Amino acid sequence: MSLGPPMSREGAEYALRARSDERDRISGDLLDLEAHTTYQLLKGASLRGPTQTRWAAAQGALATLWALYDTYRGVLRTAEQVKGPRGRLGAEQLATLTELLSGRSVVLKAAAKPVEERSLLPQADERLTLDETVTRMDAAFQLATDVLTEIDTVWSAALPRLDAADAELRVVSDLQRQLGETLDLTQAEAELKRMRAAVLEDPLGSAPPDHELARVTGALASTRADLEQALRVSQEYGRRREELAAALDRVRAAESDARVAHGTVVAKIALPPQAQPRSKVDALAGELDALDASTGTWLDRSGRLTALEQGVEQAAQQAGATAKALLGLIGRRNELRGLLGACQAMAVRKGLAEDPDATGLYERARLLLWSAPCDLTKAAQAVDLYQRAIHGGGR
Incomplete structure (x- = not known):
């Protein structure tokens, strides 16, 4: 194939400078590839499956790339030697530079094949222009970097x-x-x-x-x-054990208050058997003693200590709530007494004070509220009936 007329001196010098810059850029990209962390890891990695297959293909492409690059650099070195330091280029030098820079000056040796794929006929080498060589190298570079990017994406997500x-x-x-x-x-x-x-x-x-x-x-x-x-429990056990003992004393005091409240209220308010406060402090104290004597691991004792602390806190709260609820029953009785008095005053204003039905309802409610022990449920129903009667059957 004819290359046409030789390059001019200026054209040859410009083309050579451009190719030199291109070579430096490609060299930098290849060095960056080799320095890439994932590339370094893959060089000595034991791969398998699809990754092994694709990386083997990428390595084959890179081997071809390096072979092309070595030949490509050799062509440029030859061209630089032809140009030399001389200020003027003769026709022979310009023709040679034209052949090197524009012709098929890059020779890619035929790859050795497995014996089963060989022929006894000579294998032809491939000749490429510099532009074709760069295109071929870029395709191989992209194939390798695509595989690297996919692997790096997986590793970057999973390995950390x-x-x-x-x-x-x-x-x-x-x-x-x-x-x-x-x-x-x-x-x-x-x-x-x-x-x-x-x-x-x-x-x-x-x-x-x-x-x-x-x-x-x-x-x-x-x-x-x-x-x-x-x-933390192993380090804090002594302190928390002392706090637990103090908390148990508070439970004892709270349960004592609940028993006193029950004794006070039961004489005035009718209470079901289940209203009798039940003590938990002895069982909790027994659990603390068992924990002290435990030979189990701290992992086991940690859970037991935390559960015991929660149990003691709940017991104190429950005893306090029980005492409050019991004493609240007396308050409820007094509230009903006040309501009954207010309804009686309203009955007088409405002229119902002598009404036999209203009077009967009043007396029943009064009797329930001033009896001891008072049945609060029945008393509340009686006050409600009297209140309805005063209001004419409605509220």
């Missing part, structure tokens, strides 16, 4: 989370040793190893470990929280 899970596992193991606990962490460790191996060896063919990883990390986080709580 796996690292965090491994760190959580180490923390749990350290806490376990500190407390002398015996926890079986082998399953979590095995699952994390399996997920990491899948992500590292076949990131393009393995499903993202999101669900499994969330389950394992959630379980580890829960175990860590329990162990940290147990560690």
